[in-house]
Amino acid sequence: MRHAKLLRSTPFRLALTFGLAFVVAFFLAGLITYQMLDRGLARQLDEAVNETYSVVASTYAQNDVEDLVAAVNTYARLRSVDHSIFSLENAAGNRLAGNFAAPALALGLTTREASALGLAGQGVYRIRVGIVGDNRLVVGQSFTETEQLADILLVSLGWAAGFIVLTAVLGGFFLAARAQSRLDAVAQTMIDVSNGRLETRIPLRGNGDDIDVVSARINDALGRLSGLVESMRQVSSDIAHELKTPLNRLRMTLEGAADRNDRGQPIGAHIADALSESDQINATFDALLRISQIEAGARKTRFRPVDLTDLLASIAEIYGGVAEDAGQTLQLSTPDDASVSVTGDRDLLIQMFVNLIENAITHSPKGTSISVSLALETGAAEVFVSDNGPGIPFTEREKVFQRLYRLEKSRTSQGSGLGLSLVRAIADLHSVELLLKDNNPGLGVHMIFPRH
Numbered sequence: 213m214r215h216a217k218l219l220r221s222t223p224f225r226l227a228l229t230f231g232l233a234f235v236v237a238f239f240l241a242g243l244i245t246y247q248m249l250d251r252g253l254a255r256q257l258d259e260a261v262n263e264t265y266s267v268v269a270s271t272y273a274q275n276d277v278e279d280l281v282a283a284v285n286t287y288a289r290l291r292s293v294d295h296s297i298f299s300l301e302n303a304a305g306n307r308l309a310g311n312f313a314a315p316a317l318a319l320g321l322t323t324r325e326a327s328a329l330g331l332a333g334q335g336v337y338r339i340r341v342g343i344v345g346d347n348r349l350v351v352g353q354s355f356t357e358t359e360q361l362a363d364i365l366l367v368s369l370g371w372a373a374g375f376i377v378l379t380a381v382l383g384g385f386f387l388a389a390r391a392q393s394r395l396d397a398v399a400q401t402m403i404d405v406s407n408g409r410l411e412t413r414i415p416l417r418g419n420g421d422d423i424d425v426v427s428a429r430i431n432d433a434l435g436r437l438s439g440l441v442e443s444m445r446q447v448s449s450d451i452a453h454e455l456k457t458p459l460n461r462l463r464m465t466l467e468g469a470a471d472r473n474d475r476g477q478p479i480g481a482h483i484a485d486a487l488s489e490s491d492q493i494n495a496t497f498d499a500l501l502r503i504s505q506i507e508a509g510a511r512k513t514r515f516r517p518v519d520l521t522d523l524l525a526s527i528a529e530i531y532g533g534v535a536e537d538a539g540q541t542l543q544l545s546t547p548d549d550a551s552v553s554v555t556g557d558r559d560l561l562i563q564m565f566v567n568l569i570e571n572a573i574t575h576s577p578k579g580t581s582i583s584v585s586l587a588l589e590t591g592a593a594e595v596f597v598s599d600n601g602p603g604i605p606f607t608e609r610e611k612v613f614q615r616l617y618r619l620e621k622s623r624t625s626q627g628s629g630l631g632l633s634l635v636r637a638i639a640d641l642h643s644v645e646l647l648l649k650d651n652n653p654g655l656g657v658h659m660i661f662p663r664h
């Protein structure tokens with residue numbers, strides 16, 4: 213089972229394919245080497261035959277064949293017929309010396325089989341026939357040595373090819389087994405995660421290889437996913453918890469109204485309270501739905517160029533009055549020379565700035581100065597909304613972005629703790645970097661828009 217899985221694995225198939233490709237390449241290279249060696253050996257044989265012929269022929273002196281006869285006989289004695297053949301005949305066709313009886317052959321270099329030369333055995337000979345004085349000299353050498361060398365080459369090439377295939381198969385198995393065990397770990401992690409163990413991660417080797425890189429990416433994705441699932445869980449329980457109080461209040465108000473009704477007393481005020489309570493509950497649900505909708509990202513299709521200078525001026529005009537009513541001041545500063553524009557959803561951007569300004573107004577006392585400033589820093593639009601109110605302690609600055617989270621001191625004031633969640637969702641949708649800073653005193657919210 214495990215072996216079958218290994219055989220199907222990508223590394224094993226790759227190793228096998230490369231092994232096969234290598235054998236084909238090796239075979240072609242072997243063929244070329246063999247051809248070249250064969251030709252080289254044939255040339256060498258020709259040279260050897262020519263050389264022996266010349267040495268033997270050079271012993272002939274004018275009108276004296278004796279030395280030639282002696283030389284042929286000496287050579288013929290020294291070599292076996294299997295290796296070298298010699299024959300010397302006079303003009304009348306009588307054999308004077310040698311180790312074989314040469315048949316009629318054309319002058320020059322020829323190749324003949326043993327049988328054609330009247331010799332026993334299967335050998336093939338390279339022969340040089342020439343006339344020395346009046347005599348016919350035949351010198352030949354067998355191809356046996358050449359063939360032996362070529363055979364050695366063929367056998368060693370065969371062994372090498374076998375060795376390569378074996379290495380490829382074993383290497384493939386080894387690589388496949390290694391890769392498989394790591395892929396199994398990835399699969400096991402995914403099974404664990406889908407079974408609800410969200411904290412499980414793929415173990416990393418730390419060597420930065422491709423499987424490690426992919427595993428690290430999957431781990432990142434799992435981290436984000438479990439974060440999301442965790443926050444979904446948190447949000448659901450927070451919503452249930454948070455809405456329990458207003459629903460209980462609504463119930464008590466309605467019970468009070470029913471009591472008074474039984475006693476025949478007027479219930480108008482109770483009904484008005486109940487209506488405002490249900491409006492508040494409705495508003496909370498609306499805000500929650502809006503945040504989910506924005507987080508889903510569908511509104512990106514509505515992105516258009518938005519003139520921030522213009523947009524902030526209109527907001528400041530309206531909220532300047534609201535701040536004044538609360539005994540506070542609101543100031544706007546924008547670059548004089550150029551108008552700053554970004555790409556985004558105009559309504560959502562208004563909502564983001566308004567939420568921040570409303571927070572500054574609601575969560576700060578009388579006499580607070582609120583400032584909104586717009587700047588263009590190296591091509592990126594930046595908006596800074598700040599106040600000199602009580603601010604948000606450092607340890608709470610991440611928590612206030614959670615849905616329904618409110619600081620202890622704000623629990624009694626109007627609001628549902630969704631304003632900053634909405635701000636963050638809108639900022640994320642627009643790829644705006646959102647930073648909460650200490651305004652010493654007060655809160656500073658820094659928004660950095662992406663460069664165009």
Ligand SMILES: Nc1ncnc2c1ncn2[C@@H]1O[C@H](COP(=O)(O)OP(=O)(O)OP(=O)(O)O)[C@@H](O)[C@H]1O
Pocket residue numbers: 571572573574575576599601602603604612617618619620621622626627628629630631632633655
């Ligand atoms: N400018 C600020 N100064 C001081 N505290 C702030 C400021 N802005 C926000 N906060 C604190 O952060 C909490 C969360 O703010 P958020 O806007 O999410 O909710 P909210 O204002 O209480 O309610 P909502 O905005 O839904 O009406 C607030 O309850 C408040 O305690």
Ligand SMILES: [Mg+2]
Pocket residue numbers: 567570571627630631632
């Ligand atoms: Mg708010």
